[in-house]
Amino acid sequence: MSFKGIYTAINKVRRDVFTEVAKFAYEDIHDFSKLEQIPYQIIPGEIATHRESIFLERAIVGERIRLAMGLPLRKINEHAALSTGITEETVNNNIYKAPFVNIIKFACNSCPDNEFFTTNTCRGCLARPCVEVCPKNAISMVNGKSFIDQEKCIKCGRCKSSCPYGAIAKLERPCANACGMDAITSDKYGRAKIDYDKCVSCGLCMSSCPFGAISDKTQIYQLIKEMKSGSKVIAEIAPAFAGQFGPKVTPEKLRVAMIELGFFDVVEVAIGADLCTIEEAEDFLSKVPEKLDFMATSCCPAWSVMAKKQFPEFKENISMAMTPMVLSARFIKQAHPDSKVVFIGPCVAKKSEATRKSVKSHVDYVLTFEEVMGMFEAKGINLEEMVPDKEVNYGTGAGRGFAVSGGVANAVLDVIKKEHPDMEVPIDSADGLKDCKKMLMLAKAGKRNGYLLEGMACPGGCVAGTGTIQPVAKSTATVNTYKKKADKVTADESKFAPQLAKLDDSWFNDWDIEK
Numbered sequence: 092m093s094f095k096g097i098y099t100a101i102n103k104v105r106r107d108v109f110t111e112v113a114k115f116a117y118e119d120i121h122d123f124s125k126l127e128q129i130p131y132q133i134i135p136g137e138i139a140t141h142r143e144s145i146f147l148e149r150a151i152v153g154e155r156i157r158l159a160m161g162l163p164l165r166k167i168n169e170h171a172a173l174s175t176g177i178t179e180e181t182v183n184n185n186i187y188k189a190p191f192v193n194i195i196k197f198a199c200n201s202c203p204d205n206e207f208f209t210t211n212t213c214r215g216c217l218a219r220p221c222v223e224v225c226p227k228n229a230i231s232m233v234n235g236k237s238f239i240d241q242e243k244c245i246k247c248g249r250c251k252s253s254c255p256y257g258a259i260a261k262l263e264r265p266c267a268n269a270c271g272m273d274a275i276t277s278d279k280y281g282r283a284k285i286d287y288d289k290c291v292s293c294g295l296c297m298s299s300c301p302f303g304a305i306s307d308k309t310q311i312y313q314l315i316k317e318m319k320s321g322s323k324v325i326a327e328i329a330p331a332f333a334g335q336f337g338p339k340v341t342p343e344k345l346r347v348a349m350i351e352l353g354f355f356d357v358v359e360v361a362i363g364a365d366l367c368t369i370e371e372a373e374d375f376l377s378k379v380p381e382k383l384d385f386m387a388t389s390c391c392p393a394w395s396v397m398a399k400k401q402f403p404e405f406k407e408n409i410s411m412a413m414t415p416m417v418l419s420a421r422f423i424k425q426a427h428p429d430s431k432v433v434f435i436g437p438c439v440a441k442k443s444e445a446t447r448k449s450v451k452s453h454v455d456y457v458l459t460f461e462e463v464m465g466m467f468e469a470k471g472i473n474l475e476e477m478v479p480d481k482e483v484n485y486g487t488g489a490g491r492g493f494a495v496s497g498g499v500a501n502a503v504l505d506v507i508k509k510e511h512p513d514m515e516v517p518i519d520s521a522d523g524l525k526d527c528k529k530m531l532m533l534a535k536a537g538k539r540n541g542y543l544l545e546g547m548a549c550p551g552g553c554v555a556g557t558g559t560i561q562p563v564a565k566s567t568a569t570v571n572t573y574k575k576k577a578d579k580v581t582a583d584e585s586k587f588a589p590q591l592a593k594l595d596d597s598w599f600n601d602w603d604i605e606k
Contacts, residue, residue, distance in 0.1 A: 096562025100141055101303035104152060107133045109311060109465025112159040116315035117469060123174040129156055151198045159309045164193055182312055191292045191307050191442050194283050198304035201281035204264040205246050209237040213258040221250035221259060269299035271524020271548070272397060293393035293524065293548040294439030294557030307439050310456045311466065314433060318353030322431050326357045327419045329436030330364060330486070331494035331553040334569030335460045335560050336474050343479030348472050355430065361486020363419030364493040368582035370412040372506040380541050383408050385534055387544040388499045390414045393440040394546035397524050402531050415493060416441060420453035431455040435463055437556025440548065459558020487585050488577035494570045496522040496552035500545035505581045520545035522552055
């Protein structure tokens with residue numbers, strides 16, 4: 092269960108934190124003790140609105156502020172001011188440090204995990220099938236209603252399946268249920284705990300927690316300071332951006348608004364997606380089935396890390412093509428060697444990807460759409476009122492389609508089919524890490540030989556990423572509409588395609604980007 096697309100109290104607090112941290116950076120405040128005032132600005136008054144104590148609400152906001160500054164949480168059992176450890180030196184280091192996804196312990200509700208309870212819809216029927224099917228005699232009738240003894244219950248679920256009224260509910264910890272890596276357990280107090288050896292930083296636990304106890308680090312402050320220092324900062328924006336900032340906010344309006352934030356220019360990551368498509372098509376044709384039984388796409392970092400962690404025998408089957416984020420960043424830096432590149436997208440896992448040795452020299456910052464929205468609000472920018480001054484039309488329809496589940500595999504298939512129209516290439520795609528695992532289990536059993544496999548960590552694809560703003564169905568429809576508006580359809584039609592192998596400055600001659 093995810094609350095994506097529903098603007099809740101949790102979203103409001105997150106947005107307020109991003110906005111206030113952005114204001115702090117734009118106002119160029121060097122006295123970090125002033126951060127102590129922000130929880131009082133976000134949570135004013137004397138009476139708690141959502142929790143039992145207004146002091147607890149402010150304490151949680153305080154931890155969110157630290158994470159939004161890119162810094163670690165404070166230890167619960169040690170006294171420390173909100174600004175402890177925050178200096179010009181610590182916050183000006185723009186390199187993310189793990190862990191990226193964090194649990195604010197005193198915000199966690201210690202939700203029960205995998206427990207069965209009888210609800211008040213129980214009719215106390217005479218048949219009592221729940222009592223009869225329980226293998227441990229854990230169910231009895233109390234005051235005419237079914238009652239489950241949790242100490243005896245083995246959580247087999249037979250009672251739930253047999254109840255004619257559907258009166259027995261299974262309670263699962265939402266964050267653990269959303270985690271496709273089984274990385275979330277409980278500490279000794281029953282609070283959620285992340286096993287970072289298993290975690291792939293997909294962020295699904297964040298968007299599933301109904302208490303807002305899980306949050307990630309951001310680079311909002313560091314990015315704004317970079318722009319204010321006079322650096323040439325170029326944004327590369329992921330294909331899922333279509334419609335994220337409102338139905339009336341065209342790509343051209345968004346570009347103008349981002350330049351007003353302080354960016355030098357904005358580039359579609361769809362161009363990198365096109366180049367990734369071409370490279371993966373070439374990989375597939377050269378390796379399957381002669382060298383590999385199957386090949387899997389590489390653009391989703393959470394999916395590829397999961398595959399390599401849990402199916403190490405398939406390490407070589409994951410395409411070695413650079414992700415669209417990295418390809419786009421490399422090309423931007425060839426045209427602008429002195430620039431800083433910011434990936435703006437839906438994905439928390441990209442923050443982890445950007446710390447890899449092979450990536451961090453190309454991608455300097457990673458922000459989500461939600462974090463950038465906080466920056467717009469900090470500057471008081473009304474995106475709908477922006478006057479567009481330049482068309483944004485870099486990517487093909489195929490590259491833009493990367494944002495939606497199935498889009499990557501279909502883009503690769505289209506390129507293969509143009510070169511080999513009679514070639515049969517079966518494809519399979521899975522979204523959500525649990526289904527991705529099932530797909531790889533089929534591959535392990537030899538049932539996906541000859542296939543092109545696509546994995547996406549987020550159900551629905553990138554449009555369902557933790558850092559998105561709009562509902563998944565709405566975003567999918569908007570991306571598909573934007574995809575149709577592209578001048579070119581397949582990735583090989585990209586004007587940058589011939590330069591893929593050269594990686595020199597010549598491919599920039601026709602690239603409509605200000606130098």
